[in-house]
Amino acid sequence: MERTWRPPRPVDILATLTPHQRGPHDPAFQLDARGRVWRTCRPGGEPATVCVARAAGGEVTATAWGPGAAAALDAVPSWLGADDDPDGFEPRHPVLAEALRRFPGTLIGRTGLAVEALVPAILEQKVTGVEAYRGWLRLLRKYGEPAPGPAPERMRVVPPAGVWARIPSWEYHRAGVGPQRARTIVTAGRHVARLEEIASLGTAEADRRLRAVPGIGVWTSAEVRQRVLGDPDxxxxxxxxxxxVVAYALTGERRGSDELMLELLEPYRGHRHRACVLLLRGGPMPPRRGPRAPVRDYRSM
Incomplete structure (x- = not known):
């Protein structure tokens, strides 16, 4: 199935979709040599593969395969920020103003797919990106089903919540996932019906529902709402x-804190996540100092 969509404003396809990629070897998200984005998903519980590409005249073409193809194509405009409203965002700092000028097509998309955002967010809790991406890769290769259609080699569809809830503890261990994160994923899988409903809730109610699950806190809830709801704040x-990153870009200070970040971003309330997206894409990065965080391997523990 194929569909063409003409965005009402410029859209940077790659920048808007890459927040859903979990590492360079993500089995559910790949970029091919022609610049096309390939993504697997499970809208309505049915597997699908979607290929999104830029067409002539500013249009976007999306091609989909699998039982969930029609539902996935219906969602592509939302993935690319059709529901986003950046008009109220007024960058007061010159760094933000310059980032917005350079990257006007960076929008906040929404997927409505709670489990597909929640599981990798849990895997990323308090670990390095390498650890989280390694666990995601190994679990999807073992429990994800092959992507429908002519997807790039080894792409997989994210398993449904029931599968995550039944994965044995030793398999999480073999994937390098610590016991606390594994318990949180299993617990979330047992409350899937309530969690899937967050796609139709306001952000405050969605936050309360997510954080009612043991092991899901402020950070995880925000990471999920950014992707599922397209919450710009x-x-x-x-x-x-x-x-x-925020402190260095907006003050020149090399070290920041949550308290300082909240203070600096208060003028952008309602669009604080949008401000961070622009700073991460177009702002100056703080110089690295000291050793990197160690990459742990729970399989040897």
């Missing part, structure tokens, strides 16, 4: 590196 408080 869902600020990832508790992130390891984000406060330093």
């Amino acid at each position: 869902a600020l990832s408080v508790g992130d390891y590196g984000l406060p330093h």
Whole structure:
């Protein structure tokens, strides 16, 4: 199935969709040599593969395969920010103003797919990106089903929540996922019906429902709402590196904190996540100092 969509404003397809990629070897998200984005998903519980590409005249073409193809194609405009409203965002700082000028097509998309955003967010709790991406890759290769259609080699569809809830503890261990994160994923899988409903809730109610699950806190809730709801204000408080990025870009200070980040972004309330997206894409990055965080391997513990 194929569909063409003409966005009402310029859209940077790659920049808008890459927040859904979990590492360069993500089995559910790949970029091919022609610049096309390939993504697997499970809208309405049915597997699908979607290929999104830029067409002539500013149009976007999306091609989909699998039982969930029609539902996935219906969702593509929302993935690309059709529901986003950046008009109220007024960058007061010159760094933000310049980032917005350089990257006007960076929008906040929404998927409505709670489980597909929640599981990788849990895997990323308090670990390095390498650890989280390694676990995601190994679990999808073992429990994800092959992507429908002519997808790039080894792409997989994210398993449904019931599968995540039944994965044995030793398989999480073999994937390098610590016991606390594994328990959180299993618990979330047992409450899937309530969690899937967040796609139709306001951001405050969605936050309350997510954080009612043991093991899901402020950071995880924000990461999920950014992707599922397209929430432009869902600020990832508790992130390891984000406060330093914000502080350096807006003040020149090399070290930041959650408190300082909240203070600096208060003028952009309603669009604080949007401000962070622009700073991460177009702002100056703080110089690296000291050793990187160690990559742990729970399989040897």
